[in-house]
Structure formats: C-alpha cells, structure tokens
Amino acid sequence: MKKYLLIGFISSLLYTSCKHDSLYEPIDEPPIVDTECDPNTVYFINDVLPIIQSSCAFSGCHGSGSAQDGVDLSTYAGIMQEVQAFDANDSKLYEVIIENDNDDVMPPNPYSRLTTAQILLIKNWINQGAQNNECSDCNTTAVTFAQTISPIIQNNCQGCHSGTAPQGNLSLTNYTQVKTIADNGKLLGTINHSNGFVPMPYNQPQLSDCKIDQITSWVNAGSPNN
Numbered sequence: 078m079k080k081y082l083l084i085g086f087i088s089s090l091l092y093t094s095c096k097h098d099s100l101y102e103p104i105d106e107p108p109i110v111d112t113e114c115d116p117n118t119v120y121f122i123n124d125v126l127p128i129i130q131s132s133c134a135f136s137g138c139h140g141s142g143s144a145q146d147g148v149d150l151s152t153y154a155g156i157m158q159e160v161q162a163f164d165a166n167d168s169k170l171y172e173v174i175i176e177n178d179n180d181d182v183m184p185p186n187p188y189s190r191l192t193t194a195q196i197l198l199i200k201n202w203i204n205q206g207a208q209n210n211e212c213s214d215c216n217t218t219a220v221t222f223a224q225t226i227s228p229i230i231q232n233n234c235q236g237c238h239s240g241t242a243p244q245g246n247l248s249l250t251n252y253t254q255v256k257t258i259a260d261n262g263k264l265l266g267t268i269n270h271s272n273g274f275v276p277m278p279y280n281q282p283q284l285s286d287c288k289i290d291q292i293t294s295w296v297n298a299g300s301p302n303n
C-alpha cells in the first residue's frame with residue numbers, strides 16, 4: 078500500500094519531489110498559552126504544527142517558499158486556509174489526509190500516510206475550534222519510550238524518516254531504530270544542533286526545550302524500551 082501526505086487539491090498532480098531546503102516562517106500571531114495543560118485538549122503548537130511541519134510544510138511541498146497548488150502550510154494562517162474550525166469533515170486539510178485513494182492522499186507517495194493517531198489529533202484539534210494554542214507544561218521525570226519519545230519521533234521525524242525512501246537512508250519507525258541513534262550519539266547530537274551533526278529536524282525550527290529535555294532524560298536513563 079502506498080502511503081503518504083500533504084494537501085494538494087488537485088492532489089499530487091503537480092507533485093514531483095520534496096527537496097529539503099525549506100524556509101520556515103514563524104507563526105504570525107503568538108499562540109494562546111495554557112500553563113495547566115488539559116489532557117483532553119489538542120494543542121496546535123505542541124501537537125498539530127510539528128506533524129504538519131515534518132510531513133507537509135517542507136520545501137518542494139507546502140512550505141513557504143514552495144507552496145504546491147498555492148497551499149502554504151508553514152504558518153497558522155496558511156493552515157487555516159484549509160481548515161473549517163469546529164468542522165473537520167468540511168476541512169480540506171482533514172479530507173486529504175483521510176483520502177482512501179492512494180493517488181490523492183496527502184502526503185503523497187513515497188511519504189508515509191499519517192498514522193491513525195496523527196489523523197485523530199488533527200481531527201480533534203479542528204473540532205475543538207482549531208485554535209492557535211500551546212501547552213507549556215513540561216514533564217521530564219515520567220518519560221517513557223511509548224508515551225513520550227515515540228510520539229515525539231513520530232510527529233517530528235517520521236515525516237522524512239519513514240516510507241520506502243527515508244531521508245538520510247534512516248528509518249525511525251520503531252524502538253530499535255531510535256535506540257540505535259540514541260546509542261551512537263546521533264539523536265542528541267542532531268536535535269541539539271551540536272558541532273559535527275546535521276541539525277534535525279532538517280531545515281526546520283529546533284525542537285522545543287521541553288522535547289529536547291525529555292529526550293535527553295530518556296537517553297541518560299539508558300534509552301529503555303518502556
């Protein structure tokens with residue numbers, strides 16, 4: 078089965094390949110920040126934007142410099158052009174990620190289809206009103222691979238590091254693969270933008286301090302499969 082994503086109306090028609098020289102433009106309005114995060118709320122900055130950045134908004138696809146079909150998913154305002162707040166079923170963004178036809182689904186081949194969990198996050202975020210919101214809680218003590226690390230990797234890295242042609246010839250789709258780059262130092266090196274490592278996520282804003290702290294705490298604990 079082919080996989081893969083983004084938001085093209087006439088779909089993958091004009092789509093050829095995603096080069097990775099993307100330009101990121103910051104979100105236009107500052108988000109509403111929630112310091113006591115509601116577990117039932119889907120947050121745009123924490124949950125939705127990273128998925129869209131790693132799977133849709135890079136250059137050659139729907140980033141600011143290269144909006145395929147005029148769709149720029151690099152900002153909240155751009156994303157809202159494809160969203161009907163409170164109504165996922167009437168939102169182009171949602172329609173293209175749940176598309177059954179493998180030739181029309183976004184992201185397009187060879188990129189991976191969004192996971193069921195990612196699709197649900199986007200759906201719930203839209204149905205909750207598609208706010209430009211952010212949660213600023215950061216828990217670095219109860220970090221586990223399943224609950225913390227895997228979702229971070231899935232939402233920030235797998236857009237490029239999955240599918241039949243993963244970037245850098247590196248798949249990050251299971252524990253063993255993530256454990257390998259944790260052990261050889263590349264995980265912390267790339268996300269911290271340390272000397273001698275290609276900064277990750279590639280050509281995109283650095284992960285939040287919270288995510289970096291959580292990953293660091295997990296690596297320092299021996300990168301357990303917990």
Ligand code: HEC
Binds near residue numbers: 267273274275279
């Ligand atoms: C927008 C696409 C994209 C995203 C998102 C992305 N990467 Fe990469 N990644 C690349 C590309 C392209 C390369 C190859 C870079 C090179 O060799 O110059 C790469 C290479 C790597 C490498 C190998 C680097 C080395 O020095 O050998 C690691 C490790 C890596 N990525 C980790 C990550 C992690 C962890 C994330 C998420 C936090 C991530 N990447 C997100 C595109 C991406």
